[in-house]
Amino acid sequence: MKSPLLSLPGAVPAEGRDEGVAAHYGDLFREQRALADGNGFVDLSHRGVVTVTGDDRLSWLHLLLTQHVSDLAPHQATEALILSANGHIEHAMYLVDDGTTVWMHVEPDTQADLIAYLESMKFFYRVEVADRTPDIAVVHLPAGSIVEAPDGVTVRETPQGRDLFLPREDLEAFAAAHGPAAGILAYEALRVEGHRPRVGFETDHRTIPHELGWIGTAVHLQKGCYRGQETVARVHNLGKPPRRLVFLHLDGSEVHLPGHGTPVRLAADGQEGRQLGFITTSARHHELGPIALALVKRNVAVDAELIAGDTAAAQETVVEP
Secondary structure, eight states: OOOGGGGSTTOEEOOGGGBTBEEESSOHHHHHHHHHTTOSEEEOTTSEEEEEESTTHHHHHHHHSSSOOTTOOTTOOEEEEEEOTTSOEEEEEEEEEOSSEEEEEESTTOHHHHHHHHHHTOTTOOOEEEEOTTTEEEEEEETTOOOOOOTTOEEEEETTEEEEEEEGGGHHHHHHHHOOEEOHHHHHHHHHHTTOOOTTTTOOTTOOGGGGTOBTTTBOTTSOOOTTHHHHHHHHHHOOOSEEEEEEEEOTTOSSOOOTTOEEEEGGGGGGSOOOEEEEEEEEETTTEEEEEEEEETTSOTTOOEEETTEEEEEEESSOO
8 A cells, every 4th residue: 555655755665565655755864863862753554454343352362362462451552473373473463452442553465364364263252353454554653752643543652652543544644744754764773773573574484483582572471372372382491492583783884785585604604604594674773884683593602703695794682592
């Protein structure tokens, strides 16, 4: 779904998974600094929006999600995953309940698959699932923003800022009143800095929550049964995940950033060495320079010097080996 804010001055369209919103509006670092200072907003209107209503909505979702939501208080933000039977991550949902409705936003173009799964699990529960993407746009206000949410708009507040579930028809008026707009590249750079994983970037077909540090934030270890729980419990109690997320400081002298999927190896072994992992997201940060997240084998030493493609990389631990 193409955002009307692509008509703003300087807007450069994003590509790939974030197609439909602006990559930036002409000055990536200025936009990052504005967000870091609590100014401006980010257009996330390409993300899918799903609602669940009905008396059983929280107890029903509690049976399906990795998060404890049966007693979720109104306006308390949380995040949750849906796993496969083998414990692999399929969906990540960023949700809040407003007292009558659970609102969630998900990765672009994944809402149809999510809704199909939720519909298949309704059985006798008093719930209704709806795709609100056509009429609701997600807008992100950074932490520290003094912008007030419009009346009647559901807000999901976290330490990183507030996500507004804004009527899509109000998006242009909101932008005019509360700019400057920041592009998705600025938002992503701050996400990488914060070590926050994203489905489809930090995940592949076999990723389990432990590898990305999602235990505790999106996975509750003391709740009842849900699909994939056996894998979560087994790895938590008896073993270690096969891979772990790391944060990388990349060589700033390189012109190009290593893209998603770029092999990560030991620097001492060079480009012909054994692949130990891959870049999941890379970004240019207004203070840190080129940075990235990567998924590497658990037994890679935490102080090992790495290379991503032909770019030198120094790692910081995100998930303990």
